[in-house]
Amino acid sequence: MDEFRDTAGEPVGADIDTWVRSFTRKESDSSELPPHHPNCLGCGPENPNGHFLSVRRDGDGVIAHHHFDQRHVGAPGIAHGGAVATVMDDLFGFLLYSVGELAVTRRLELDYLTPVLLDNPYILRAAVRSREGRKLHLTSTMEDAGGRSVITATALFIVVEVEHFLKSQKNPRT
Numbered sequence: 001m002d003e004f005r006d007t008a009g010e011p012v013g014a015d016i017d018t019w020v021r022s023f024t025r026k027e028s029d030s031s032e033l034p035p036h037h038p039n040c041l042g043c044g045p046e047n048p049n050g051h052f053l054s055v056r057r058d059g060d061g062v063i064a065h066h067h068f069d070q071r072h073v074g075a076p077g078i079a080h081g082g083a084v085a086t087v088m089d090d091l092f093g094f095l096l097y098s099v100g101e102l103a104v105t106r107r108l109e110l111d112y113l114t115p116v117l118l119d120n121p122y123i124l125r126a127a128v129r130s131r132e133g134r135k136l137h138l139t140s141t142m143e144d145a146g147g148r149s150v151i152t153a154t155a156l157f158i159v160v161e162v163e164h165f166l167k168s169q170k171n172p173r174t
């Protein structure tokens, strides 16, 4: 298993219990939020195939400035729709630092309003729209520099216990 770090950047080795528990800390300042883990496809700083998404708290939600590059190409000059969905899903994952509980994506829906261009700056925002029990209803947007909406997305995340991740390991200990 890859080495994990907690939200303070401290290595926690293969201790996934510590990793998942780090998500239950509610952070209060507006500094950059920690990546989900070093190799996360969306935000991991050590994943050369990833998106290196950098996310901050923004009021009750989160915000990121992002651009796609040639690694994410679909049609020439345009980001692949799946790459865009990866980034929106990962952005939603940063809301968990505010929720203070663990949750995973059950449903993810995107409206691709206009093409997402490579090497073009975009502003991404996400927020929790509502909560019903374990169900977190999430919403997000991606805008271009002119404030034009290019993507809107919604997601249903379901709150889970730590055991969800322990059982998901290749060699579960429980």
Ligand SMILES: CCCCCCCCCCCC(=O)SCCNC(=O)CCNC(=O)[C@H](O)C(C)(C)COP(=O)(O)OP(=O)(O)OC[C@H]1O[C@@H](n2cnc3c(N)ncnc32)[C@H](O)[C@@H]1OP(=O)(O)O
Pocket (backbone or CB within 6 Å): 019, 020, 023, 036, 040, 089, 090, 092, 093, 096, 102, 103, 104, 105, 106, 107, 133, 134, 135, 156, 158, 160, 164
């Ligand atoms: C460290 C953390 C972060 C880690 C962050 C790591 C990186 C972050 C990346 C972003 C996040 C991801 O990609 S997460 C990875 C991708 N997602 C996954 O692997 C999840 C795979 N799916 C599952 O494991 C499961 O389906 C769960 C846990 C999501 C749900 O299973 P369950 O616990 O049995 O729940 P279930 O009863 O089926 O559903 C719960 C409630 O939701 C309702 N429900 C279910 N589907 C729908 C639906 N489409 N629309 C409306 N409602 C629905 C049900 O009716 C029920 O309502 P009621 O009866 O309660 O009223």
